[in-house]
Amino acid sequence: MNLAIVGTGAMAKFYASAFRALAPTLIGRQSGGPFILSDNGHTEVLNPPFLPWQAAAGISWDVVILAVKWPAMPLVQSLMTHISSGSLVISLMNGMGQEEALIPPLDPSQLAAGMTTDAVTGTWDESQGLPAFTVTARGETMVPWLPHPSMPLWQNTVADLGLSWKFLPQGSVLHHRWVKLVQNSLINPLSALANVPNGMLPDMPLWNLAPALLHEARTVARAAGIVLGPDLDAQVVRLARATARNISSMLQDVRKNRVTEIDAINGYLLRCAAGYGIEIPVHRALVQLIHALSSQAC
Numbered sequence: 329m330n331l332a333i334v335g336t337g338a339m340a341k342f343y344a345s346a347f348r349a350l351a352p353t354l355i356g357r358q359s360g361g362p363f364i365l366s367d368n369g370h371t372e373v374l375n376p377p378f379l380p381w382q383a384a385a386g387i388s389w390d391v392v393i394l395a396v397k398w399p400a401m402p403l404v405q406s407l408m409t410h411i412s413s414g415s416l417v418i419s420l421m422n423g424m425g426q427e428e429a430l431i432p433p434l435d436p437s438q439l440a441a442g443m444t445t446d447a448v449t450g451t452w453d454e455s456q457g458l459p460a461f462t463v464t465a466r467g468e469t470m471v472p473w474l475p476h477p478s479m480p481l482w483q484n485t486v487a488d489l490g491l492s493w494k495f496l497p498q499g500s501v502l503h504h505r506w507v508k509l510v511q512n513s514l515i516n517p518l519s520a521l522a523n524v525p526n527g528m529l530p531d532m533p534l535w536n537l538a539p540a541l542l543h544e545a546r547t548v549a550r551a552a553g554i555v556l557g558p559d560l561d562a563q564v565v566r567l568a569r570a571t572a573r574n575i576s577s578m579l580q581d582v583r584k585n586r587v588t589e590i591d592a593i594n595g596y597l598l599r600c601a602a603g604y605g606i607e608i609p610v611h612r613a614l615v616q617l618i619h620a621l622s623s624q625a626c
């Protein structure tokens with residue numbers, strides 16, 4: 329199977345390890361070369377094949393996994409114009425709305441927008457002089473079951489590799505993606521603004537915004553046909569506590585002067601809300617604050 333992993337960051341490196349039996353190719357701006365991956369006490373050095381964006385466009389891929397961040401989407405879009413209908417494309421990015429922009433050129437039956445709660449963090453290993461990635465949580469990966477000819481083969485391949493991905497009806501995955509979107513829409517920007525690890529967030533004054541943010545998100549989700557359970561408020565607090573030592577990806581991006589995913593997370597809620605004629609002023613304020621923080625950092 330010819331597998332492409334689009335991205336060269338933490339998640340792409342994790343998938344390069346998980347799918348190493350398929351000898352996947354990473355696609356991105358630059359290879360980054362060899363790296364260390366630590367997972368559950370096991371550490372190894374990997375150096376998967378790499379192709380820059382333009383070179384990857386000329387190849388026929390059976391399966392493509394998208395593991396990039398929002399600013400890479402114009403490059404992804406351009407790559408997808410070269411993808412044949414025989415390729416299955418699986419997106420495991422956070423946020424929502426990026427995938428819809430890929431249809432066309434992709435057909436809806438070949439684009440599986442899933443989600444994962446696996447977590448991987450990147451650092452630098454001084455002793456070996458290599459980038460190092462650590463799997464900090466093994467969560468769940470859910471992918472919608474699509475009527476694409478490659479889907480049964482991919483499902484069997486994943487099972488043969490011992491990966492516990494779930495292949496679920498599209499509506500069920502969409503619901504899980506909304507739950508994650510809403511959780512991210514609180515934890516990511518609030519932790520970035522408060523500059524604290526997740527676990528401290530529920531004790532910060534900024535957390536007083538949580539009820540209004542959840543109410544607004546719930547209203548938008550309902551308009552989109554997604555009913556979020558009454559326990560979501562408690563779930564978000566539990567998630568922050570359960571990932572207490574994690575530095576959220578948005579806070580990491582702010583600290584490293586990188587563009588954040590705010591436009592794919594809270595920004596997606598804003599775009600949806602506008603489509604339904606709903607005002608969500610607290611989310612709007614957060615988007616503005618994160619943009620201000622990012623431009624300050626740069």
Ligand SMILES: NC(=O)c1ccc[n+]([C@@H]2O[C@H](COP(=O)([O-])OP(=O)(O)OC[C@H]3O[C@@H](n4cnc5c(N)ncnc54)[C@H](OP(=O)(O)O)[C@@H]3O)[C@@H](O)[C@H]2O)c1
Nearest residue numbers: 335336337338339357395396397399400421422446447448
């Ligand atoms: N890490 C996690 O624990 C985790 C868990 C669940 C979901 N996710 C989601 O998975 C996706 C990837 O996350 P990640 O942690 O792997 O991120 P990451 O380590 O920051 O890597 C981001 C990737 O996007 C590329 N990229 C960013 N801006 C770009 C631009 N302007 N042009 C071209 N390429 C660009 C980067 O390329 P360069 O290296 O060339 O900049 C890199 O390949 C995100 O949607 C994230 O939210 C992450």
